[in-house]
Amino acid sequence: MKTWSEMRAFPLAIRLLLVNQLGVNIGFYLLIPYLATHLGEDLGLSAAVVGIVLGVRNLSQQGLFILGGSAADRLGARGVIIAGCALRTVGFALFALGDGLPVLLAASILSGLAGALFNPAVRAYLAAEAGDRKAEAFALFNIFATTGALVGPLIGSALLLVDFRVSALTAAAIFALLTAAQAAVLPAREVPPSKGGVLGDWREVLANRAFLAFSLAMVGMFTMENQLYLLLPDGARRATGWDGAAGLVFLVGTLANLTLQMRITRSLKERGTRARWVAIGLALMGAAFVPPMAVAGASGTGGGAGRAALALVPVLAGALLLYVGVMIAQPFVMELIPEFGRAELTGTYFGIFYVVSGIAAAVGNTVVGWAMDAGAHGAPWLSWACCLAFGLASAAGVGWLHRLRALPVRAVAVTA
Numbered sequence: 001m002k003t004w005s006e007m008r009a010f011p012l013a014i015r016l017l018l019v020n021q022l023g024v025n026i027g028f029y030l031l032i033p034y035l036a037t038h039l040g041e042d043l044g045l046s047a048a049v050v051g052i053v054l055g056v057r058n059l060s061q062q063g064l065f066i067l068g069g070s071a072a073d074r075l076g077a078r079g080v081i082i083a084g085c086a087l088r089t090v091g092f093a094l095f096a097l098g099d100g101l102p103v104l105l106a107a108s109i110l111s112g113l114a115g116a117l118f119n120p121a122v123r124a125y126l127a128a129e130a131g132d133r134k135a136e137a138f139a140l141f142n143i144f145a146t147t148g149a150l151v152g153p154l155i156g157s158a159l160l161l162v163d164f165r166v167s168a169l170t171a172a173a174i175f176a177l178l179t180a181a182q183a184a185v186l187p188a189r190e191v192p193p194s195k196g197g198v199l200g201d202w203r204e205v206l207a208n209r210a211f212l213a214f215s216l217a218m219v220g221m222f223t224m225e226n227q228l229y230l231l232l233p234d235g236a237r238r239a240t241g242w243d244g245a246a247g248l249v250f251l252v253g254t255l256a257n258l259t260l261q262m263r264i265t266r267s268l269k270e271r272g273t274r275a276r277w278v279a280i281g282l283a284l285m286g287a288a289f290v291p292p293m294a295v296a297g298a299s300g301t302g303g304g305a306g307r308a309a310l311a312l313v314p315v316l317a318g319a320l321l322l323y324v325g326v327m328i329a330q331p332f333v334m335e336l337i338p339e340f341g342r343a344e345l346t347g348t349y350f351g352i353f354y355v356v357s358g359i360a361a362a363v364g365n366t367v368v369g370w371a372m373d374a375g376a377h378g379a380p381w382l383s384w385a386c387c388l389a390f391g392l393a394s395a396a397g398v399g400w401l402h403r404l405r406a407l408p409v410r411a412v413a414v415t416a
Contacts, residue, residue: 003143006136006262013129013187014137017122018144020081020178024118025148027174030156031092031167038164043099053104060112061119062358069120069351070198073344076191077125080347082182084118087111089175096168114175120354124347127338128189135274138334139265142327143257150254153247192344201348204341210406211340211349215356217401218333220394222357223364224285224387225326228253231368231383232319235292239311252316253323261327273409274332275402279395281329286391288321293384296375325391339408364390 007015039050072080091111094103123138130137159167194201205211233246268277291314337353338346371383401407 003140003258003262007140010133010137010140011129012185014126014140016182016185017081017126017129018140020085020182021122021141022144022148023174023178024085025145026152026155027088027092027171027178029149029152030159031095031171033153034156034160034164034167035095038095039104042164045101049101053101053108056105057108057112058358058362060109061115062112062355062362064113064116065120065354065358066202066348066351068117069124069347069349069354070201071117072121072124072347072351073201074191074194074198076189077121077128077347078182078186078188080121081118081125081186082179084114084116084121085175085179085182086114087117088114089172089179092168092172092175096165096172120347120350123334123350124338125189127334127346127350128343134335134338135265135269135331136262138331139261139327141334142330143261146254146257146323150250153250194344201345202352205345205348205352208340210401211337211353212356213401213406214336214340214398215353216360217394217397218353218357219360219364220390220397221282221285221326221329221333222361223368223390224288224322226361226365227289227368227387228319228322230365231289231372231387232292232315232322234372235296235315235318235384236312239295239315240308242308245312245315248312248316249319252319256320256323257327260324264324264327265331268328268332273402274336275398275407278329278332278336279398279402281325281327281332282391282395282398283325284328284391285322285325286388286395288318288325289384289387289391290318291315291321292318293381293388296380296384336408 007018010018036050036054039045039053040047045053068080068084087110091107091109091114094107094110098104098107126137126141127134155170156167159170228249232249236245236249237243239245295311295314337349341349368383368386371386375382398407
């Protein structure tokens with residue numbers, strides 16, 4: 001109930017963006033996790049072609065975040081958000097209506113470009129509307145995003161019992177509704193005149209060494225977050241021998257997020273600096289991989305349900321710690337980003353931040369995947385140790401930047 005009361009305290013624009021993020025993640029996760037299976041098994045495409053289709057979608061999103069951020073700054077975040085949702089409507093509908101490679105590639109490009117448009121634009125709009133309550137707004141944003149990421153796959157798995165095309169059309173319908181809702185309700189805001197060109201904006205942001213150093217320090221955060229979809233579900237399945245155990249990872253995280261996120265953010269905002277809590281959150285995210293690492297290689301199979309449940313406990317404990325670390329760090333990370341530069345470049349800052357994080361997550365996942373393969377040959381702890389190292393390195397990086405006074409400083413509060 002506290003989440004809903006917090007939500008009602010914000011203006012209509014922010015409430016709509018929160019609901020929008022819930023719908024975005026439901027629509028995305030009810031389709032994308034099952035796309036590879038559809039392409040390979042239903043359409044009979046080779047693994048190489050499946051990789052191309054999925055890679056094109058990811059590249060079109062991660063590589064074009066900077067365009068979405070610049071568009072939000074120069075054209076207004078509202079129009080870019082609406083355009084992004086409309087493009088994803090078309091892209092997901094194409095997955096349902098076309099089986100040929102050209103159509104599938106077009107669907108991948110459009111759905112990726114859509115994400116590149118509305119992701120930085122939504123965050124720029126949210127930062128502008130929230131004023132001095134950015135941390136609370138982004139904490140709520142995290143709650144709605146996490147809930148959507150849990151609900152989406154559940155709906156998708158049910159719709160797959162009918163047909164993949166039903167899933168794709170349902171996802172497209174969700175984005176169509178979001179497009180209409182934002183066009184009807186999201187207030188338009190005056191866009192200040194731009195000075196110079198887009199390339200000049202990019203040069204200004206890229207010349208901000210403190211911002212680039214902070215973005216690189218966040219490499220660990222995004223790499224570790226991605227393990228909620230790779231390493232931790234795999235660990236849960238291996239520990240129990242049950243595919244459904246992966247869903248418990250998301251369930252634990254969503255319940256924790258709903259009950260703890262706002263309490264954590266409001267409490268920490270009253271104490272210390274944002275850099276301190278970002279560093280602590282990152283360190284806790286790294287420590288989350290210690291419990292599963294301690295039992296890596298053990299199996300809960302062959303000993304009944306009780307043994308499987310016992311083997312699952314360290315993995316779920318790790319997932320819970322990881323979610324708590326995200327809850328501590330992420331709202332303050334999002335609050336810091338716009339303060340590195342001019343308010344007129346908020347979208348560009350978010351866009352470049354997500355380009356860096358996307359590249360980092362891809363590299364980090366490659367390292368973790370290599371460690372998982374190597375672990376299968378006698379070192380099952382290695383992938384967990386890599387994630388621990390990512391967390392500690394990122395925490396140390398943020399701490400170092402704070403000591404150098406390179407981060408935007410604003411006293412969050414002073415306790416009595």
